[in-house]
Amino acid sequence: MxxxxxxxxxxxxxxxxxxxxxxxxxxxAIAEALLAAGAEVAVCGRTAPGxxxxxxxxxxxxxxxxxxxxxxxxxxxxxxxxxxxxxDILVNNAGGSPAADALTASPRFHEAILALNLAAPVHLxxxxxxWMMRGEGGAIVNIGSVAGTRPSPGTAVYGAAKAGLIGxxxxxxxxWGPKVRVNAIVVGLVATEGAEVAYGSVAAxxxxxxxxxxxxxxxxxxxxxxxxxxxxxxxxxxxxxxLEIAGGGEQPLFLDLVARHAGR
Numbered sequence: 001m002x003x004x005x006x007x008x009x010x011x012x013x014x015x016x017x018x019x020x021x022x023x024x025x026x027x028x029a030i031a032e033a034l035l036a037a038g039a040e041v042a043v044c045g046r047t048a049p050g051x052x053x054x055x056x057x058x059x060x061x062x063x064x065x066x067x068x069x070x071x072x073x074x075x076x077x078x079x080x081x082x083x084x085x086x087x088d089i090l091v092n093n094a095g096g097s098p099a100a101d102a103l104t105a106s107p108r109f110h111e112a113i114l115a116l117n118l119a120a121p122v123h124l125x126x127x128x129x130x131w132m133m134r135g136e137g138g139a140i141v142n143i144g145s146v147a148g149t150r151p152s153p154g155t156a157v158y159g160a161a162k163a164g165l166i167g168x169x170x171x172x173x174x175x176w177g178p179k180v181r182v183n184a185i186v187v188g189l190v191a192t193e194g195a196e197v198a199y200g201s202v203a204a205x206x207x208x209x210x211x212x213x214x215x216x217x218x219x220x221x222x223x224x225x226x227x228x229x230x231x232x233x234x235x236x237x238x239x240x241x242x243l244e245i246a247g248g249g250e251q252p253l254f255l256d257l258v259a260r261h262a263g264r
Contacts, residue, residue: 018042018089019042020093020094023049025192025220026093032224038056041061042063042076048064090124125142140183141227141230142185148161148162182239183239184242188244188247191205
């Protein structure tokens with residue numbers, strides 16, 4: 001039998017990557033992982049951070065950009081492309097939403113959430129794909145959320161936007177393949193520097209962690225490793241996929257109710 005082909009190396013030297021919202025939290029971890037793998041990385045945010053992602057002796061380049069504005073998003077992508085002469089990787093990471101009651105939240109609030117979490121990835125992907133199509137091709141990764149796969153009370157429009165992001169991923173993969181691969185990561189409960197705002201006290205977070213099959217909450221680095229896989233040659237036949245990184249997923253509420261009322 002012939003010897004099996006060697007596994008492709010995870011070496012992104014010479015590649016140019018963009019990570020939106022890449023100055024903190026999950027985005028910074030993704031930027032650092034890409035830098036460590038050899039890529040040149042550009043990150044963006046509305047304001048300059050105190051420190052930029054750094055790895056392997058190199059630092060990400062920062063561009064001030066409000067990705068909710070389509071002209072700014074396209075200008076950011078084109079500035080990176082003009083600087084390096086190519087764009088190989090786009091990670092649409094910028095997103096989020098404060099809690100808001102769907103009944104009383106203003107139309108302006110809902111439009112802003114949709115602009116950040118759904119429209120911005122459309123505009124950024126379109127601009128990046130133009131560079132990828134004229135070069136060697138590329139990979140786009142959309143950072144989604146479990147909020148887009150189950151009810152999301154308190155962040156209803158955010159959940160709807162993340163559900164739409166998965167649909168967008170599959171449609172763009174079908175339209176832009178084979179030159180551009182488009183995938184999504186469905187992110188579970190991740191402890192970042194703002195975990196207390198999203199998940200409450202230390203005790204509350206410990207209880208959440210204990211409820212997950214992995215017995216811990218996710219770390220930004222867990223998501224970064226998923227991104228590395230999806231943009232690497234190891235995922236050459238992966239496109240239109242939604243990779244769930246959620247530690248096994250949340251236990252359905254009804255199981256708690258069954259256990260609580262067992263024997264009554």
